[in-house]
Amino acid sequence: MRQKFLMRRIFKKQKEKRLNYLKTFYRFLKDIFKSKRLLIDLAKNDFKSRYLGNYLGILWAFVQPTVMIAIFWFVFQVGFKSMPVDNFPFILWLMAGMIPWFFFAESLQSATNSILSNSFLVKKVVFRVSLLPIIQIISALAIHIFFILFMFGMFLYYGYSPTIYWLQIIYYMFCTIVLVLGLSWLTSSIIVFFRDLGQIISMIIQFGFWLTPIFWTMKILPQEYHEAFKYNPAYYIVEGYRGSLISNTWFWERADLSIQFWIITLVFFFGGAVVFRKLRPHFADVL
Numbered sequence: 001m002r003q004k005f006l007m008r009r010i011f012k013k014q015k016e017k018r019l020n021y022l023k024t025f026y027r028f029l030k031d032i033f034k035s036k037r038l039l040i041d042l043a044k045n046d047f048k049s050r051y052l053g054n055y056l057g058i059l060w061a062f063v064q065p066t067v068m069i070a071i072f073w074f075v076f077q078v079g080f081k082s083m084p085v086d087n088f089p090f091i092l093w094l095m096a097g098m099i100p101w102f103f104f105a106e107s108l109q110s111a112t113n114s115i116l117s118n119s120f121l122v123k124k125v126v127f128r129v130s131l132l133p134i135i136q137i138i139s140a141l142a143i144h145i146f147f148i149l150f151m152f153g154m155f156l157y158y159g160y161s162p163t164i165y166w167l168q169i170i171y172y173m174f175c176t177i178v179l180v181l182g183l184s185w186l187t188s189s190i191i192v193f194f195r196d197l198g199q200i201i202s203m204i205i206q207f208g209f210w211l212t213p214i215f216w217t218m219k220i221l222p223q224e225y226h227e228a229f230k231y232n233p234a235y236y237i238v239e240g241y242r243g244s245l246i247s248n249t250w251f252w253e254r255a256d257l258s259i260q261f262w263i264i265t266l267v268f269f270f271g272g273a274v275v276f277r278k279l280r281p282h283f284a285d286v287l
Contacts, residue, residue: 039131043138062146065102069095072215088246089158092151096242097214099147104176104234105205107140111184112201115192115283122283129283130276133184137177144173155245168244168251172237175261179233182269185276192283212238236261 073091086093111133115122118132148169152162191197212234218226229235236257243249251258 039135039138042135043142046135046139062143065098065143065147068102069098072098086246092155092158092160093242093246094215095151095154096245097212097238099144099151100172100176100237100241101209101212101214101234102147103140103144103173104180104237105209106143107137107176107180108183108187109201109205110136110140111180112187112191113198114184115188116195129280130185130273133181133188137180137184141173141177151245163248165244165248165250169241171251172240172244175240175265176237178269179237179265182265182272185272186268189272189276189279189283192279192286208232208234214238230257230260231264233261233264 072094114132114136115129118135121132122129152166156162187197187201211229212232213229218229221229239254239257240251243251243254
């Protein structure tokens with residue numbers, strides 16, 4: 001009897017805890033909607049301040065990724081004489097992989113430092129600090145949209161007409177935003193107490209670039225390694241962009257990968273939210 005009572009009590013507490021997390025998440029979404037104007041203004045200010053004082057200004061945001069794509073194209077297509085991939089021009093195949101990676105890497109790196117770079121807002125009681133990573137993601141999203149439009153232009157230039165599959169890019173952009181938001185809640189809260197994390201994240205991003213099939217295909221790997229690489233959430237996003245633009249594949253046609261991606265992403269999302277919530281009260285003590 002006593003054991004049943006204890007089990008009911010534990011179950012009740014767990015239920016209350018889950019409900020509390022759902023309520024917190026609902027309030028967070030409500031705050032995003034209420035603060036959308038403020039978020040956009042802060043993202044604009046962040047975008048401008050990042051390149052203020054440079055002769056080329058905000059053009060640097062577009063120059064660096066463009067130059068990197070051009071270098072890879074020159075090395076692999078001109079130097080190594082890379083052949084078309086799946087009967088598609090190499091430059092288009094390369095762009096469809098590199099552009100989503102740039103968005104993921106840039107937004108994660110800048111969102112990781114969002115608390116440190118906006119410490120003056122952390123001490124304001126009225127400001128919801130958990131919104132700070134979103135400001136950096138919005139800023140990176142503006143650059144990403146420019147490159148998406150540029151990539152569409154390149155596809156048109158090579159004679160490929162738009163298809164309904166291109167609309168899936170919006171879905172994969174959403175996937176990236178949710179993944180980065182969860183990761184950045186985790187990293188931005190920990191970096192306040194462990195400043196070396198910024199360098200570690202930079203190294204992980206560099207390793208991630210080479211471990212994600214961006215300029216190489218999974219076909220070069222033995223079959224037994226394929227499953228391990230598919231646990232990389234960036235793989236799902238990169239292949240999703242290519243599936244939308246090149247192979248005309250709907251995301252539900254890769255149901256197993258989609259479920260796997262969302263399980264991993266939601267673990268990061270809710271795990272990051274919990275860690276952020278636990279550490280948030282101590283930010284002002286160390287900033």
